[in-house]
Amino acid sequence: MNSTFELYGAPTGNCLRAAIALEEADLPYTPKLVDLASFEHQGADHLALNPLGKVPVLVEREDGREPFVLTQSTAIMLYAAGKGAGRLLPDYEPHRAIVLERLFFFVTDVIAVNHAAFSLRDSNAQEAQKILMDRMLATLETAERYVARDEFIAGAAFSLADIAAYTITRSVMSDLPWSKLPNLRRWVEAIDRRPAVRRGLEVFERIYDPEVVSRLAM
Ligand SMILES: N[C@@H](CCC(=O)N[C@@H](CS)C(=O)NCC(=O)O)C(=O)O
Structure with missing residues:
Protein backbone atom coordinates (compact mmCIF):
# COMPACT_ATOMS: atom_id res chain seq x y z
CA MET A 1 0.00 0.00 0.00
CA ARG A 87 22.07 4.88 -0.71
CA LEU A 88 22.04 7.52 2.00
CA LEU A 89 22.93 4.79 4.51
CA PRO A 90 24.85 1.84 3.01
CA ASP A 91 23.95 -1.76 3.89
CA TYR A 92 27.53 -2.99 4.22
CA GLU A 93 28.15 -2.77 7.98
CA PRO A 94 31.62 -1.14 8.04
CA HIS A 95 30.52 1.54 5.54
CA ARG A 96 27.28 2.04 7.46
CA ALA A 97 29.18 2.43 10.73
CA ILE A 98 31.43 5.12 9.21
CA VAL A 99 28.40 7.03 7.88
CA LEU A 100 26.86 6.89 11.39
CA GLU A 101 30.16 7.88 13.01
CA ARG A 102 30.35 11.04 10.87
CA LEU A 103 26.60 11.74 11.10
CA PHE A 104 26.80 11.72 14.91
CA PHE A 105 30.02 13.74 14.84
CA PHE A 106 28.11 16.55 13.12
CA VAL A 107 24.85 16.14 15.05
CA THR A 108 26.33 15.87 18.55
CA ASP A 109 29.73 17.60 18.40
CA VAL A 110 28.94 20.42 15.98
CA ILE A 111 25.18 21.06 15.56
CA ALA A 112 24.26 20.53 19.23
CA VAL A 113 27.02 22.94 20.32
CA ASN A 114 25.77 25.48 17.77
CA HIS A 115 22.24 25.14 19.19
CA ALA A 116 23.55 25.63 22.72
CA ALA A 117 25.35 28.83 21.60
CA PHE A 118 22.21 30.03 19.77
CA SER A 119 20.07 29.47 22.87
CA LEU A 120 22.26 32.00 24.75
CA ARG A 121 21.68 34.77 22.19
CA ASP A 122 19.20 36.76 24.28
CA SER A 123 20.97 36.25 27.60
CA ASN A 124 23.76 38.16 29.29
CA ALA A 125 26.12 35.28 28.64
CA GLN A 126 27.90 36.60 25.52
CA GLU A 127 31.22 35.23 26.73
CA ALA A 128 29.82 31.72 27.14
CA GLN A 129 28.11 32.04 23.74
CA LYS A 130 31.44 32.96 22.10
CA ILE A 131 33.26 30.05 23.79
CA LEU A 132 30.64 27.62 22.43
CA MET A 133 30.70 29.17 18.92
CA ASP A 134 34.52 29.03 18.78
CA ARG A 135 34.47 25.41 19.96
CA MET A 136 31.84 24.50 17.36
CA LEU A 137 33.82 26.19 14.54
CA ALA A 138 37.11 24.54 15.61
CA THR A 139 35.41 21.13 15.64
CA LEU A 140 33.78 21.76 12.26
CA GLU A 141 37.15 22.72 10.75
CA THR A 142 38.49 19.24 11.56
CA ALA A 143 36.09 17.87 8.91
CA GLU A 144 38.71 19.04 6.38
CA ARG A 145 40.47 15.74 7.04
CA TYR A 146 37.44 13.69 5.93
CA VAL A 147 37.21 15.37 2.54
CA ALA A 148 40.99 15.57 2.05
CA ARG A 149 40.91 11.77 1.86
CA ASP A 150 37.55 11.15 0.17
CA GLU A 151 35.13 12.87 -2.15
CA PHE A 152 32.36 12.91 0.46
CA ILE A 153 32.26 13.16 4.26
CA ALA A 154 32.00 9.41 4.83
CA GLY A 155 33.77 7.96 1.79
CA ALA A 156 33.26 7.74 -1.95
CA ALA A 157 29.45 8.10 -1.88
CA PHE A 158 27.04 10.85 -0.79
CA SER A 159 25.32 9.91 2.51
CA LEU A 160 23.34 11.21 5.48
CA ALA A 161 26.65 12.46 6.91
CA ASP A 162 26.96 14.93 4.00
CA ILE A 163 23.48 16.30 4.68
CA ALA A 164 24.23 16.94 8.37
CA ALA A 165 27.64 18.44 7.51
CA TYR A 166 26.27 20.62 4.72
CA THR A 167 23.47 22.48 6.51
CA ILE A 168 25.66 23.49 9.47
CA THR A 169 28.64 24.41 7.24
CA ARG A 170 26.39 26.54 5.07
CA SER A 171 25.01 28.39 8.08
CA VAL A 172 28.50 29.51 9.25
CA MET A 173 30.18 30.07 5.86
CA SER A 174 31.44 33.56 6.70
CA ASP A 175 32.99 32.39 10.01
CA LEU A 176 35.22 29.65 8.58
CA PRO A 177 38.92 30.19 7.63
CA TRP A 178 38.55 29.03 4.01
CA SER A 179 42.23 29.48 3.07
CA LYS A 180 42.96 26.57 5.47
CA LEU A 181 40.07 24.44 4.20
CA PRO A 182 40.52 23.85 0.44
CA ASN A 183 38.95 20.39 0.46
CA LEU A 184 35.98 21.45 2.55
CA ARG A 185 35.41 24.26 0.06
CA ARG A 186 35.55 21.87 -2.92
CA TRP A 187 33.12 19.56 -1.09
CA VAL A 188 30.61 22.29 -0.10
CA GLU A 189 30.57 23.64 -3.68
CA ALA A 190 29.86 20.14 -5.01
CA ILE A 191 26.99 19.65 -2.53
CA ASP A 192 25.61 23.09 -3.49
CA ARG A 193 25.18 21.82 -7.05
CA ARG A 194 23.10 18.73 -6.20
CA PRO A 195 19.55 19.23 -7.53
CA ALA A 196 17.93 17.39 -4.58
N1 LIG B 1 16.60 17.96 18.26
C1 LIG B 1 15.50 18.49 17.50
C2 LIG B 1 15.53 20.00 17.62
C3 LIG B 1 14.31 20.64 16.99
C4 LIG B 1 14.36 22.16 17.13
O1 LIG B 1 14.97 22.72 18.06
N2 LIG B 1 13.70 22.82 16.19
C5 LIG B 1 13.64 24.26 16.20
C6 LIG B 1 13.76 24.80 14.77
S1 LIG B 1 15.33 24.36 14.07
C7 LIG B 1 12.32 24.70 16.76
O2 LIG B 1 11.32 24.05 16.59
N3 LIG B 1 12.34 25.84 17.44
C8 LIG B 1 11.16 26.45 17.97
C9 LIG B 1 11.23 26.57 19.46
O3 LIG B 1 12.10 25.96 20.09
O4 LIG B 1 10.37 27.27 20.01
C10 LIG B 1 15.63 18.04 16.02
O5 LIG B 1 16.74 17.72 15.59
O6 LIG B 1 14.62 17.98 15.31
Missing part, protein backbone atom coordinates in the same frame (compact mmCIF):
# COMPACT_ATOMS: atom_id res chain seq x y z
CA ASN A 2 1.29 3.48 -0.86
CA SER A 3 1.82 5.96 1.88
CA THR A 4 2.00 9.74 1.65
CA PHE A 5 4.29 12.02 3.63
CA GLU A 6 3.92 15.51 5.05
CA LEU A 7 6.87 17.45 6.44
CA TYR A 8 5.95 20.17 8.93
CA GLY A 9 8.70 22.73 9.23
CA ALA A 10 10.25 26.07 8.46
CA PRO A 11 13.48 27.20 6.76
CA THR A 12 15.71 26.25 9.74
CA GLY A 13 18.73 23.92 9.87
CA ASN A 14 16.90 20.97 11.46
CA CYS A 15 14.02 21.20 8.96
CA LEU A 16 16.34 21.63 5.96
CA ARG A 17 18.25 18.47 6.92
CA ALA A 18 14.97 16.54 6.99
CA ALA A 19 13.80 18.05 3.67
CA ILE A 20 17.11 17.35 1.90
CA ALA A 21 17.07 13.73 3.15
CA LEU A 22 13.53 13.25 1.76
CA GLU A 23 14.59 14.82 -1.56
CA GLU A 24 17.79 12.77 -1.83
CA ALA A 25 15.83 9.61 -0.94
CA ASP A 26 13.36 10.50 -3.71
CA LEU A 27 10.38 10.24 -1.37
CA PRO A 28 7.51 12.52 -2.49
CA TYR A 29 6.13 14.64 0.37
CA THR A 30 4.02 17.71 0.95
CA PRO A 31 5.80 20.52 2.81
CA LYS A 32 3.66 22.16 5.49
CA LEU A 33 4.99 25.50 6.62
CA VAL A 34 4.81 26.11 10.38
CA ASP A 35 5.04 29.83 11.08
CA LEU A 36 7.51 30.06 13.97
CA ALA A 37 7.31 33.88 14.05
CA SER A 38 3.63 33.72 14.99
CA PHE A 39 4.24 30.77 17.39
CA GLU A 40 2.21 28.33 15.31
CA HIS A 41 4.47 25.59 16.71
CA GLN A 42 3.01 26.34 20.18
CA GLY A 43 -0.60 26.02 18.97
CA ALA A 44 -2.84 23.08 19.77
CA ASP A 45 -2.69 21.59 16.25
CA HIS A 46 1.09 21.43 16.24
CA LEU A 47 1.37 20.33 19.89
CA ALA A 48 -0.89 17.40 18.99
CA LEU A 49 1.82 16.32 16.54
CA ASN A 50 4.80 17.20 18.73
CA PRO A 51 4.17 17.97 22.41
CA LEU A 52 7.65 19.56 22.54
CA GLY A 53 6.41 22.27 20.15
CA LYS A 54 9.34 21.83 17.76
CA VAL A 55 9.84 21.31 14.04
CA PRO A 56 10.46 19.31 11.93
CA VAL A 57 7.71 16.68 12.16
CA LEU A 58 7.15 13.99 9.54
CA VAL A 59 3.67 12.48 9.18
CA GLU A 60 3.18 9.34 7.12
CA ARG A 61 -0.38 8.50 6.13
CA GLU A 62 -1.54 5.15 4.83
CA ASP A 63 -5.12 4.02 4.19
CA GLY A 64 -6.59 2.06 7.08
CA ARG A 65 -3.78 2.97 9.52
CA GLU A 66 -3.22 5.56 12.20
CA PRO A 67 -0.87 8.27 10.90
CA PHE A 68 2.74 7.59 11.81
CA VAL A 69 4.26 10.71 13.41
CA LEU A 70 8.02 11.15 13.70
CA THR A 71 9.92 14.02 15.31
CA GLN A 72 13.67 14.70 15.58
CA SER A 73 15.45 15.66 12.36
CA THR A 74 18.04 12.87 12.66
CA ALA A 75 15.32 10.23 13.14
CA ILE A 76 13.50 11.62 10.08
CA MET A 77 16.72 11.47 8.04
CA LEU A 78 17.32 7.85 9.07
CA TYR A 79 13.68 6.94 8.29
CA ALA A 80 13.91 8.60 4.85
CA ALA A 81 17.14 6.71 4.16
CA GLY A 82 15.47 3.40 5.05
CA LYS A 83 12.28 4.02 3.08
CA GLY A 84 13.52 5.77 -0.01
CA ALA A 85 15.63 5.16 -3.04
CA GLY A 86 19.33 5.88 -3.07
CA VAL A 197 19.87 19.57 -2.14
CA ARG A 198 18.71 22.72 -3.94
CA ARG A 199 15.10 21.55 -3.83
CA GLY A 200 15.34 20.71 -0.12
CA LEU A 201 16.85 24.11 0.72
CA GLU A 202 14.08 25.94 -1.07
CA VAL A 203 11.08 23.87 -0.11
CA PHE A 204 9.81 26.00 2.78
CA GLU A 205 10.80 29.28 1.11
CA ARG A 206 8.89 28.35 -2.04
CA ILE A 207 5.66 27.94 -0.09
CA TYR A 208 5.62 31.74 0.25
CA ASP A 209 5.84 32.17 -3.53
CA PRO A 210 2.27 32.88 -4.77
CA GLU A 211 2.93 31.01 -8.02
CA VAL A 212 4.07 27.91 -6.15
CA VAL A 213 1.22 28.21 -3.65
CA SER A 214 -1.30 28.18 -6.50
CA ARG A 215 0.39 25.10 -8.03
CA LEU A 216 0.48 23.29 -4.66
CA ALA A 217 -3.20 24.06 -4.21
CA MET A 218 -4.13 22.36 -7.51
